[in-house]
Structures are given as structure tokens and as C-alpha cells.
Amino acid sequence: MRTFETVLAQIEQRIAADGLTVGDRLPGERQLAEQLRVSRSSVREALRVLETLGVVSSQVGRGPDAGAVLISRPDGTLADLLRLNLGLTTMSAREVLDTRLMIERWSAARVTWAPPAMTEALAAMDLAASPEEFVTHDIAFHVALTDAAGNRLLSAVLRALRDALVSNAVEAVRRLGHTDDLQADHRRIHTAVEAGDGEEAVEAVTAHLARAYPGLSPIQNVF
Amino acid sequence: MRTFETVLAQIEQRIAADGLTVGDRLPGERQLAEQLRVSRSSVREALRVLETLGVVSSQVGRGPDAGAVLISRPDGTLADLLRLNLGLTTMSAREVLDTRLMIERWSAARVTWAPPAMTEALAAMDLAASPEEFVTHDIAFHVALTDAAGNRLLSAVLRALRDALVSNAVEAVRRLGHTDDLQADHRRIHTAVEAGDGEEAVEAVTAHLARAYPGLSPIQNVF
DNA sequence: GACCAAATATGGTCAGACCATACACCTTTC
DNA sequence: GAAAGGTGTATGGTCTGACCATATTTGGTC
Incomplete structure (x- = not known):
């Protein structure tokens, strides 16, 4: 298994473990790399995947304070999305297609503002x-x-x-x-x-x- | 626009221009980086996105010969998928997508023969x-x-x-x-x-x- | 012709560096 | 005391250059 894939899994686990939700932040790339004992490159590749999946969103220049990446859709199905899009294990397109799933996600997102x-x-x-x-x-x-x-x-x-x-x-x-x-x-x-x-x-x-x-x-x- | 995003666009264009299809290969990471005048890191991040989208698939160790990445789904929707996952607009398909609707239609169609x-x-x-x-x-x-x-x-x-x-x-x-x-x-x-x-x-x-x-x-x- | 070993370029990963940016904090001003 | 402005700082984005394990090719051997 490639390094960034294990990073992916660990980030996923972290989100679940810490109960992170929309708006919460992951540690910075450097900090994440250090914690997971991998290079920043691997962390970045993992983040790119998460971004493509719509899980996370990066933004530059966040001052000296904490945070680095922002969770945009942390619900429980993250694992499924990962598996699916990475072909790690298995997934089905039907599940993704089911609109009900989307409703649930939307509700779960607890959006409190209109775009x-x-x-x-x-x-x-x-x-x-x-x-x-x-x-x-x-x-x-x-x-x-x-x-x-x-x-x-x-x-x-x-x-x-x-x-x-x-x-x-x-x-x-x-x-x-x-x-x-x-x-x-x-x-x-x-x-x-x-x-x-x-x-x-x-x-x-x-x-x-x-x-x-x-x-x-x-x-x-x-x- | 981030560098790897422009790389994404250029790869997309290249696929279209060269008429690449399933099984064809993109140039190697190093070669691609040189051609596009960017670092290998940026190329890799772009490839990671394409991989997540199910467009390409990398494999290590391909000897001294050509190829590097392999196109796995080059159909016309590639552009849409790219654009979308890069954060442009998004939309819903309403009722058409609902799978249950499909079942109903299927039943209602009174199909009496197998295609x-x-x-x-x-x-x-x-x-x-x-x-x-x-x-x-x-x-x-x-x-x-x-x-x-x-x-x-x-x-x-x-x-x-x-x-x-x-x-x-x-x-x-x-x-x-x-x-x-x-x-x-x-x-x-x-x-x-x-x-x-x-x-x-x-x-x-x-x-x-x-x-x-x-x-x-x-x-x-x-x- | 079949088989095996060295040569080679690849993807994967790492370490270290630089830049522009945006936030936090502090100073200045009123 | 409050508002305005300036500065420091850590961040994400990018680049360079290096090393490793691997798979393909090549070339030699039998």
C-alpha cells in the first residue's frame, strides 16, 4: 500500500475519532506529516485526494494560529467514498447514486447558512x-x-x-x-x-x- | 489557480488532442513535468486527482521504455468530471436519479422480453x-x-x-x-x-x- | 531457441528550501 | 478606551535534488 493511502486511512480515522465536523480543521501539513511519520509530500497527495472527494478544502496563508485544512463533509460515509474512489476495497456506484444518501448528507451537514x-x-x-x-x-x-x-x-x-x-x-x-x-x-x-x-x-x-x-x-x- | 490545476487542464487537453483511449499511456512523471515546465510534485498531485477521478492508474517499475500512466476512462465526460471536482459549479438531477423511480418505470414498462x-x-x-x-x-x-x-x-x-x-x-x-x-x-x-x-x-x-x-x-x- | 542476470528508467518517497498569503498581535492614533 | 494601521509569523503552494524498490529491457550464456 502506498504511503499516502495509509495517510488517507489515518486521517479518516482521526476524523472519526475526534468527531470532527463541518468547519473543523485538521492539523497543518507539516504537523500532520510529523505526527504520521511521513513526508509532507505524502500528506499533500492524501489531501489532494480528500479534496477531490470533497471532504477537505485547503486555503493558504492562515496565520500563525492553528488549523490548516478544513473539513467540508465529514459524515460517516467518508470511508465508503474513500474505498470507492481509490478502489481500495469495494464500492458500488449505486450507493453513490442514491439520492436519499444525499438527503441524509445534506441534513447531516447541519448547514446553518444559505450560500x-x-x-x-x-x-x-x-x-x-x-x-x-x-x-x-x-x-x-x-x-x-x-x-x-x-x-x-x-x-x-x-x-x-x-x-x-x-x-x-x-x-x-x-x-x-x-x-x-x-x-x-x-x-x-x-x-x-x-x-x-x-x-x-x-x-x-x-x-x-x-x-x-x-x-x-x-x-x-x-x- | 494552483499549478497542479493547470497541469490537470493540460493533461486533459492532451488526452483530447492526442485522442488517447483506454490502455494508452501518458508520458512519465519526469517527462510530463519537463514538458509542462512544472515540478514533478505538481504533476504528481495532478495525477493523484486524476486517479481519484478514475481517469488514470499508475504502476511502478515500468522499465526503461516509454509509458508511465495509463488511461482508464477517457470518455467524453472527463472534462465535466474535471471541472466539477475542481470546484466550479454543481447541480442536481432531481427525480431522474432516484433509483426507486427507475424501478417503478421498469415495472411500469411492462417489459415482457429480455433484451x-x-x-x-x-x-x-x-x-x-x-x-x-x-x-x-x-x-x-x-x-x-x-x-x-x-x-x-x-x-x-x-x-x-x-x-x-x-x-x-x-x-x-x-x-x-x-x-x-x-x-x-x-x-x-x-x-x-x-x-x-x-x-x-x-x-x-x-x-x-x-x-x-x-x-x-x-x-x-x-x- | 530458451533461460538467466545486469542495466536502466520508472513511480514512490523523502528532506530541505523559498515564496506569497492571511491571520494574530502590537503599536499608533484619535 | 477604541479604532486604525503596521508587523511578525506560520501556513499552503511550489520547487529541487536525492534515494529506494520495482519491473522491463537488454544482452549474454547455455
């Missing part, structure tokens, strides 16, 4: 002059929401699908004839996110979807 | 001489199953993910040591599909998954 992009998109939709324009910002709105959930890998797949479905969304807006109801939904979602109320948010999203796509089965949909 | 590709893949798996070969046909089998459900868009995405996880699947087969049980599952699925028995099929698929990936959470998976 600025989300707020901006909300305002932009009010000013939209055409269904196409509306949908553009609508996508941005949901993108921000998904980002708040934290899993970039999953988001990527979802995003690709979304892009492929732009025309559907436009048609949905046209069918409705107006966007008042949709905006009301959006505001409800936004409020829920701001309040950090995961359950309410999921419910709001579900209601929103039911309105936008009436033919949809009452399955638990998400974004 | 020829499915039958062929089943036979091919019997003749497979290696785990790799087995998995190849295994994928074809499940893709055919997904296609039978009727949602091409969903099929495409699932397929892409599936391809990205080939190595995991191979390992799963290796771990089992034999393919008899898997084939028994496949036959059960095939029979159910032929009979148009959606419920039985879903159940068979679930059982199949549980066998192939024992650690999997009891989430309702689809293949």
Missing part, C-alpha cells in the same frame, strides 16, 4: 424575463443547494444530468405559465436552509418538485 | 476466462437491464459510473473466488425479466447486489 449564490439566484429569478433565463438561475439556485450538501463527486453526476434536462425545465416553466408558485417554493427552501432546518428543506424541495413536475410519482425526490 | 444484449451477455459470462472478462460482460448485462427500463438518460449516467468502477467489480469477483453464485443471480434476474415480473426482478437484483457487495448498506440499489 450567497443561492440568495443571488433567488433574486435573479425574480427579474427573469424569459423561461430560459428563469431556468438558468433556477439551476444556479439548486446548484448552490447541492453544494451546501458537500459531495462534489455526487454533485458532478447530478449536474451533468441537470444540464441535459434544461429543455425539460424550460418546458415545465412554460407549462405553468408563471413563476410565482415556483418562487414561493424557492423562498421556502431558502428560508429552511438559512434556518438550518434540514427536514423542512427536504420537504420544501419535494413539494417544489411535485409542482414543477406534476406527473412525477410521489417518490421521495430530492433536488 | 437480446442481456441474453448474450449472460452466455458470454459463462465462457469468461478471467475476472476482467467476466466483469466486462457483467456490465453489459446490467446495462441491458437498465436499458430495458426505458430511460436512456439514466442508463447513460449509470453506465458511466459503472465503467468507472470496473476495477472494483473485478476485485469483487476475485474476492468471491468463483462466479457460480453471481451467474445464478443473473439467471434469476434474466428469467424474471423474461416473465415480465418486475417485483421478482427487483428482488433478484437486490439479492445479487448484496452478494457482490456484502458491506453495502441496505439501501435500495438498482443493478
Whole structure:
């Protein structure tokens, strides 16, 4: 097993052991390297993987104080994501694909603030002059929401699908004839996110979807 | 933009420009570093990201000849995957992604025949001489199953993910040591599909998954 | 032609160095 | 006393150069 892979495992363990959550920080690269008795290069390679997985986010120049890296999605499935993306043990794409998983993650993320992009998109939709324009910002709105959930890998797949479905969304807006109801939904979602109320948010999203796509089965949909 | 990110972009471009495909090799780390005028560290960090994304796979000790890294999934979505995991935007695919929806659609489609590709893949798996070969046909089998459900868009995405996880699947087969049980599952699925028995099929698929990936959470998976 | 051993370039890892950045702290100013 | 500004400092990002174990190639041997 390569060194950076063991580093990965140890970081994972540390996150679990210390009960780190969103916003918490890992030790600095140098300190981490010293603790794990490996070179900084290996630590960095591990961090790069974690960053790709959407677990951690680095930022330069954090003064003389502590911290170095910031956990962006520390939930328990970290191990699965690692295994999957590294081919260490086994994983299934279905698990990743399951949107329910995403809901759980989103709720577990305990997001207590609405991403600025989300707020901006909300305002932009009010000013939209055409269904196409509306949908553009609508996508941005949901993108921000998904980002708040934290899993970039999953988001990527979802995003690709979304892009492929732009025309559907436009048609949905046209069918409705107006966007008042949709905006009301959006505001409800936004409020829920701001309040950090995961359950309410999921419910709001579900209601929103039911309105936008009436033919949809009452399955638990998400974004 | 960090150096390794530009390296990422340039490698991506190179793959597209040179028309590299599965099995082809990138230049060695040192050579790549020299060509791109960056340090080997940056190249390595970029490669680590690509590895996490399932695009390349490194292996040590390749003698004095050429090659260094090997492309493992060069399909068109590479660019999207790169962009996404680098932190641009993200999105959700809403209802389309929900696997349960797929099951329902599949049932609702009242499929009363097994797709020829499915039958062929089943036979091919019997003749497979290696785990790799087995998995190849295994994928074809499940893709055919997904296609039978009727949602091409969903099929495409699932397929892409599936391809990205080939190595995991191979390992799963290796771990089992034999393919008899898997084939028994496949036959059960095939029979159910032929009979148009959606419920039985879903159940068979679930059982199949549980066998192939024992650690999997009891989430309702689809293949 | 088959087999074995040395030569060689590779990926993996390490140590040490430099830079630009952003935070914490301290001084200055009002 | 509070606000504003300057400075010190540890950080992430990058680079250089080195060593190791490994796998492929090469070339010699039988």
C-alpha cells in the first residue's frame, strides 16, 4: 500500500475519532506529516485526494494560529467514498447514486447558512424575463443547494444530468405559465436552509418538485 | 489557480488532442513535468486527482521504455468530471436519479422480453476466462437491464459510473473466488425479466447486489 | 531457441528550501 | 478606551535534488 493511502486511512480515522465536523480543521501539513511519520509530500497527495472527494478544502496563508485544512463533509460515509474512489476495497456506484444518501448528507451537514449564490439566484429569478433565463438561475439556485450538501463527486453526476434536462425545465416553466408558485417554493427552501432546518428543506424541495413536475410519482425526490 | 490545476487542464487537453483511449499511456512523471515546465510534485498531485477521478492508474517499475500512466476512462465526460471536482459549479438531477423511480418505470414498462444484449451477455459470462472478462460482460448485462427500463438518460449516467468502477467489480469477483453464485443471480434476474415480473426482478437484483457487495448498506440499489 | 542476470528508467518517497498569503498581535492614533 | 494601521509569523503552494524498490529491457550464456 502506498504511503499516502495509509495517510488517507489515518486521517479518516482521526476524523472519526475526534468527531470532527463541518468547519473543523485538521492539523497543518507539516504537523500532520510529523505526527504520521511521513513526508509532507505524502500528506499533500492524501489531501489532494480528500479534496477531490470533497471532504477537505485547503486555503493558504492562515496565520500563525492553528488549523490548516478544513473539513467540508465529514459524515460517516467518508470511508465508503474513500474505498470507492481509490478502489481500495469495494464500492458500488449505486450507493453513490442514491439520492436519499444525499438527503441524509445534506441534513447531516447541519448547514446553518444559505450560500450567497443561492440568495443571488433567488433574486435573479425574480427579474427573469424569459423561461430560459428563469431556468438558468433556477439551476444556479439548486446548484448552490447541492453544494451546501458537500459531495462534489455526487454533485458532478447530478449536474451533468441537470444540464441535459434544461429543455425539460424550460418546458415545465412554460407549462405553468408563471413563476410565482415556483418562487414561493424557492423562498421556502431558502428560508429552511438559512434556518438550518434540514427536514423542512427536504420537504420544501419535494413539494417544489411535485409542482414543477406534476406527473412525477410521489417518490421521495430530492433536488 | 494552483499549478497542479493547470497541469490537470493540460493533461486533459492532451488526452483530447492526442485522442488517447483506454490502455494508452501518458508520458512519465519526469517527462510530463519537463514538458509542462512544472515540478514533478505538481504533476504528481495532478495525477493523484486524476486517479481519484478514475481517469488514470499508475504502476511502478515500468522499465526503461516509454509509458508511465495509463488511461482508464477517457470518455467524453472527463472534462465535466474535471471541472466539477475542481470546484466550479454543481447541480442536481432531481427525480431522474432516484433509483426507486427507475424501478417503478421498469415495472411500469411492462417489459415482457429480455433484451437480446442481456441474453448474450449472460452466455458470454459463462465462457469468461478471467475476472476482467467476466466483469466486462457483467456490465453489459446490467446495462441491458437498465436499458430495458426505458430511460436512456439514466442508463447513460449509470453506465458511466459503472465503467468507472470496473476495477472494483473485478476485485469483487476475485474476492468471491468463483462466479457460480453471481451467474445464478443473473439467471434469476434474466428469467424474471423474461416473465415480465418486475417485483421478482427487483428482488433478484437486490439479492445479487448484496452478494457482490456484502458491506453495502441496505439501501435500495438498482443493478 | 530458451533461460538467466545486469542495466536502466520508472513511480514512490523523502528532506530541505523559498515564496506569497492571511491571520494574530502590537503599536499608533484619535 | 477604541479604532486604525503596521508587523511578525506560520501556513499552503511550489520547487529541487536525492534515494529506494520495482519491473522491463537488454544482452549474454547455455
